[in-house]
Structures are given as C-alpha cells and as structure tokens.
Amino acid sequence: MNASAAPSRWERLGDKTLTSTRVFDVRSTRFRHPRRDTERDFIIIDSPDxxxxxxxxxxxxxxxxxxxxxxxxxxxxxxxxxxxxxxxxxxxxxxxxxxxxxxxxxxxxxxxxxxxxxxxxxxxxxxxxxxxxxxxxxxxxxxxxxxxxxxxxxxxxxxxxxxxxxxxxxxxxxxxxxxxxxxxxxxxxxx
Structure with missing residues (x-):
C-alpha cells in the first residue's frame, strides 16, 4: 500500500442494533473501503451528547x-x-x-x-x-x-x-x- 496516498473515507453500508440501554445503544455497522473493496463490521456506541x-x-x-x-x-x-x-x-x-x-x-x-x-x-x-x-x-x-x-x-x-x-x-x-x-x-x- 502506498503510504503517501490520501486516506479514503469508508462507505457505511448499514447497521443493526445489538443492544439498547438507558445510557447508549450498541450497534454493529458494516463499512467498505472504496479502493480496497474491503468490508468489515465495527462496533459503534451511539450516545447522546x-x-x-x-x-x-x-x-x-x-x-x-x-x-x-x-x-x-x-x-x-x-x-x-x-x-x-x-x-x-x-x-x-x-x-x-x-x-x-x-x-x-x-x-x-x-x-x-x-x-x-x-x-x-x-x-x-x-x-x-x-x-x-x-x-x-x-x-x-x-x-x-x-x-x-x-x-x-x-x-x-x-x-x-x-x-x-x-x-x-x-x-x-x-x-x-x-x-x-x-x-x-x-x-x-x-x-
């Protein structure tokens, strides 16, 4: 991989809620890298400010x-x-x-x-x-x-x-x- 190339913004494909609590929601979000065509699930904590x-x-x-x-x-x-x-x-x-x-x-x-x-x-x-x-x-x-x-x-x-x-x-x-x-x-x- 070329270290001098500008980083790419991953594309969000979709998500599903894994659990909801009174403080935050935890979801699994699928992302794809636009140039490498790599897809991965990431854990995201959705919380109020x-x-x-x-x-x-x-x-x-x-x-x-x-x-x-x-x-x-x-x-x-x-x-x-x-x-x-x-x-x-x-x-x-x-x-x-x-x-x-x-x-x-x-x-x-x-x-x-x-x-x-x-x-x-x-x-x-x-x-x-x-x-x-x-x-x-x-x-x-x-x-x-x-x-x-x-x-x-x-x-x-x-x-x-x-x-x-x-x-x-x-x-x-x-x-x-x-x-x-x-x-x-x-x-x-x-x-």
Missing part, C-alpha cells in the same frame, strides 16, 4: 464533585456534568447539570469548546461550559444511582492536581485544559 461544567465561584474556587464511578469502582474527582437532553442547548444543559449535581447556579454560561470523547467507538460530543459567579442556591437533585460529594477548591490547586495526576477523568482534564488559558487571561472562551 454530554456536557461538563467548569463552575467558578466569586472567590475563585472551582466547584467539583467527588463521585463514585462503577467502571473503576472508585471515587473520582471531577467537574459536574451529564447527558444533554434531545434538542437541549449545551449551555442550558450545563447550567441544569450544575444545579442538579451541586446546587450551584451562576451566569454567564459560555462554551469553552467541544470534543469527541472517543471517535473510534462513539458517535457523541462532549461540550465544555464555563459558568462564572457560581453560588450555592438550590438543594441537590441527584439521580438515584449517583453518590456524590460536592467540594470547592482554589483554581490553582485544581490545576496543580490536574497536572500532577490527581484528576484522572479524561473529559474533566479536557475541560481544565481549555479553561486554564482563559483563567490565565491568554484566551477568550468561545461565545
């Missing part, structure tokens, strides 16, 4: 959650976040998730950026929202399968923890990576 929130209080603290995660069977230090409802704006979803998980509200809500969590397997995007002037105003409204401790920490301490491996959730690290230059005043968030 997600939102993660960097919530900054007036006294320069970040609102964090320490949450039990079933995949690692351990607590994980993260930022608040969750599933975006069908048709919901990521900014609205971010404010909603922040309030539900932590009791905090704030304004303005601005988009820091978006990523594909794992484009090899997943169809969704994760949007990162910055909410400033966050204050605790509401009772918590957790899902019945959530186990969360809400904590606040100075921004610099959180950034040091992230750089030292104290934050291991990849999407929380993505959000902090996008937030850090905004915090340092070297970049403006996307509005």
């Amino acid at each position: 997600w939102v993660n929130v960097i919530a900054l209080t007036r006294d320069q603290q970040l609102v964090l959650v320490r949450q039990f995660r079933f995949g690692t069977e351990a607590f994980s230090l993260e930022i608040p976040g969750g599933v975006i409802e069908r048709g919901e704006d990521p900014l609205v979803a971010g404010v909603r998730e922040l309030t539900e998980e932590t009791g905090y509200t704030g304004q303005p809500a601005r988009l820091l950026g978006s990523v594909h969590p794992n484009p090899a397997l997943q169809t969704n995007r994760c949007h990162f929202v910055l909410v400033e002037d966050a204050t605790c105003t509401h009772p918590l409204d957790w899902d019945e399968d959530e186990e969360i401790e809400v904590v606040t920490m100075p921004v610099e301490k959180v950034l040091k923890l992230a750089h030292a491996g104290g934050v291991t959730h990849a999407l929380a690290l993505n959000a902090l990576l996008l937030f850090e230059p905004v915090w340092r005043g070297t970049r403006s968030p996307r509005a």
Whole structure:
C-alpha cells in the first residue's frame, strides 16, 4: 500500500442494533473501503451528547464533585456534568447539570469548546461550559444511582492536581485544559 496516498473515507453500508440501554445503544455497522473493496463490521456506541461544567465561584474556587464511578469502582474527582437532553442547548444543559449535581447556579454560561470523547467507538460530543459567579442556591437533585460529594477548591490547586495526576477523568482534564488559558487571561472562551 502506498503510504503517501490520501486516506479514503469508508462507505457505511448499514447497521443493526445489538443492544439498547438507558445510557447508549450498541450497534454493529458494516463499512467498505472504496479502493480496497474491503468490508468489515465495527462496533459503534451511539450516545447522546454530554456536557461538563467548569463552575467558578466569586472567590475563585472551582466547584467539583467527588463521585463514585462503577467502571473503576472508585471515587473520582471531577467537574459536574451529564447527558444533554434531545434538542437541549449545551449551555442550558450545563447550567441544569450544575444545579442538579451541586446546587450551584451562576451566569454567564459560555462554551469553552467541544470534543469527541472517543471517535473510534462513539458517535457523541462532549461540550465544555464555563459558568462564572457560581453560588450555592438550590438543594441537590441527584439521580438515584449517583453518590456524590460536592467540594470547592482554589483554581490553582485544581490545576496543580490536574497536572500532577490527581484528576484522572479524561473529559474533566479536557475541560481544565481549555479553561486554564482563559483563567490565565491568554484566551477568550468561545461565545
């Protein structure tokens, strides 16, 4: 095969749902390579978009959650976040998730950026929202399968923890990576 040839977009031939859960669907999707005429089935996870929130209080603290995660069977230090409802704006979803998980509200809500969590397997995007002037105003409204401790920490301490491996959730690290230059005043968030 010629390594200098431009890559080709595989043609999607069809798919079938293997299983549906309340969080995502798993499907087998058949693709064909246009030049090699190779066909293969690939497993795809079809999930709604997600939102993660960097919530900054007036006294320069970040609102964090320490949450039990079933995949690692351990607590994980993260930022608040969750599933975006069908048709919901990521900014609205971010404010909603922040309030539900932590009791905090704030304004303005601005988009820091978006990523594909794992484009090899997943169809969704994760949007990162910055909410400033966050204050605790509401009772918590957790899902019945959530186990969360809400904590606040100075921004610099959180950034040091992230750089030292104290934050291991990849999407929380993505959000902090996008937030850090905004915090340092070297970049403006996307509005």
